[in-house]
Amino acid sequence: MPPAEVSVALELDDIQSGALRPRPSPYVGVFILLRIDDRRAGRELIRRLIPALTDATNPADPSHQAWVSAALTFQGLKALGVPQDSLDSFSLPFRQGMVARAAELGDIGESGPENWEKPFGTEDVHVALSALSPDAERLELVLARARKGYEELPGVSVIWHLDCHALPTEKEAFGFKDGISHPAVEGSGIPGSNPLEQPLKAGEFLMGYPNEMEELPPMPRPEVLGKNGTYIVFRKLHQRVAAFRQYLKANSSSPEAEELLGAKIMGRWQSGAPLALCPMRDDPELGADPKRNNVFLFKDDDPKGFITPPGSHIRRMNPRDADISGFARIHRMIRRGSSYGPMLPPGVLEDDGAERGLAFVFVGASLERQFEFVQSDWVNKGRFFHGPVIDKDPIVGANDGSGSFTIPQQPIRRRLQGLPAFVVTRGGEYFFAPGLRALRWLADLET
Numbered sequence: 249m250p251p252a253e254v255s256v257a258l259e260l261d262d263i264q265s266g267a268l269r270p271r272p273s274p275y276v277g278v279f280i281l282l283r284i285d286d287r288r289a290g291r292e293l294i295r296r297l298i299p300a301l302t303d304a305t306n307p308a309d310p311s312h313q314a315w316v317s318a319a320l321t322f323q324g325l326k327a328l329g330v331p332q333d334s335l336d337s338f339s340l341p342f343r344q345g346m347v348a349r350a351a352e353l354g355d356i357g358e359s360g361p362e363n364w365e366k367p368f369g370t371e372d373v374h375v376a377l378s379a380l381s382p383d384a385e386r387l388e389l390v391l392a393r394a395r396k397g398y399e400e401l402p403g404v405s406v407i408w409h410l411d412c413h414a415l416p417t418e419k420e421a422f423g424f425k426d427g428i429s430h431p432a433v434e435g436s437g438i439p440g441s442n443p444l445e446q447p448l449k450a451g452e453f454l455m456g457y458p459n460e461m462e463e464l465p466p467m468p469r470p471e472v473l474g475k476n477g478t479y480i481v482f483r484k485l486h487q488r489v490a491a492f493r494q495y496l497k498a499n500s501s502s503p504e505a506e507e508l509l510g511a512k513i514m515g516r517w518q519s520g521a522p523l524a525l526c527p528m529r530d531d532p533e534l535g536a537d538p539k540r541n542n543v544f545l546f547k548d549d550d551p552k553g554f555i556t557p558p559g560s561h562i563r564r565m566n567p568r569d570a571d572i573s574g575f576a577r578i579h580r581m582i583r584r585g586s587s588y589g590p591m592l593p594p595g596v597l598e599d600d601g602a603e604r605g606l607a608f609v610f611v612g613a614s615l616e617r618q619f620e621f622v623q624s625d626w627v628n629k630g631r632f633f634h635g636p637v638i639d640k641d642p643i644v645g646a647n648d649g650s651g652s653f654t655i656p657q658q659p660i661r662r663r664l665q666g667l668p669a670f671v672v673t674r675g676g677e678y679f680f681a682p683g684l685r686a687l688r689w690l691a692d693l694e695t
């Protein structure tokens with residue numbers, strides 16, 4: 249029976265649109281990073297940006313499909329002159345910044361901060377803006393409003409930007425449909441994509457509301473700054489598409505076997521159809537149907553992972569009701585991936601040197617318990633399953649050519665060896681996306 253929607257009064261008119269609202273499909277967008285060299289100019293920037301930002305009311309209204317969101321790093325809050333006791337009230341990973349957490353996150357070797365694209369890994373990243381829209385025209389309209397915030401404002405500089413998009417097929421660079429699975433958030437009015445999953449408490453994603461433990465999540469002080477805010481993780485993840493295709497080919501005896509191996513690695517066929525609902529072959533109609541393509545659990549139908557391997561990307565990232573050590577619901581996240589760069593044409597097996605990949609965005613109230621736990625324990629340690637699986641995530645794990653991937657099957661499981669890294673971190677940062685009242689408070693600081 250579908251779970252009942254419990255009503256929690258969320259202050260949707262104070263919560264930023266980008267935190268909760270599902271993205272249109274397809275879309276075009278841009279991420280912009282700014283540096284504040286002058287405290288007063290920084291406050292002026294925030295003051296001018298506020299009218300360009302949208303709130304989270306009317307989630308289903310198509311006229312609300314283009315928006316700009318703003319978020320700040322710890323260094324950005326410092327640059328605005330936020331008082332020390334308030335700075336100290338933010339969570340430790342946020343205060344340290346992503347670069348300090350690199351080893352824990354598996355950002356080593358080629359993915360290490362010493363190889364990151366600048367300005368990532370420096371103290372220059374202060375403010376992030378993300379703008380997106382169903383088309384280039386409306387993107388330009390919302391961007392023009394945001395530009396009024398920082399153009400002709402000495403003391404504030406644009407230091408980086410990245411154009412991104414979701415294709416009409418919604419496929420990411422490896423060729424799989426993305427943007428399918430989203431949790432329902434109590435009180436948001438936005439349905440989740442799996443009616444078999446009980447909506448998550450708003451406090452898992454927003455400050456100032458009870459979370460899954462029936463507690464208020466630790467919130468930055470003062471309340472006006474913390475309430476309705478959320479942490480954001482941004483990671484620019486380069487995808488080695490040719491290497492991925494070569495690996496599938498080298499480990500398969502036919503094109504059909506190649507397709508199946510890709511599906512075992514992802515947990516879904518390229519169309520988005522889940523193995524859980526069509527184990528033997530792709531079903532593009534199912535993949536395209538948002539009412540059906542995420543309606544499944546694992547515990548009763550596939551406890552050992554004979555259909556969807558426990559080590560596949562989607563089952564690791566969201567084990568749903570499967571038996572794991574721990575409690576999957578406290579490690580859920582709102583995840584928004586945007587593609588950047590051109591697609592590698594179908595069938596090409598040689599790298600063309602182009603930069604392409606995923607601009608990964610996480611939204612959640614706890615960096616430690618949600619993003620960092622999943623990235624370190626479930627992506628890179630893989631020790632959470634009952635059973636012998638100790639592989640890293642085959643898609644995004646910090647593999648180095650000695651990685652393995654296990655496909656449970658009878659009479660004996662298949663264990664693939666020699667897994668290289670298909671994804672390389674180009675950089676990233678932790679942000680806090682304040683509510684709109686909090687942004688006004690920041691603009692009015694007098695320190």
Ligand code: HEM
Nearest residue numbers: 420424425426427428429485562565566606622623644671
């Ligand atoms: C370039 C890197 C990545 C690629 C290509 C990728 C691709 C995908 C695809 C195709 C899906 C299935 C579509 C969907 O359910 O919406 C998916 C699901 C998901 N991914 Fe990733 N992903 C990447 C990185 C990450 C990272 C770094 C994390 C978290 C640390 C993550 C967490 C998730 C989660 C939570 C889901 C939903 C699982 C579910 O509920 O079934 N992904 N990813």
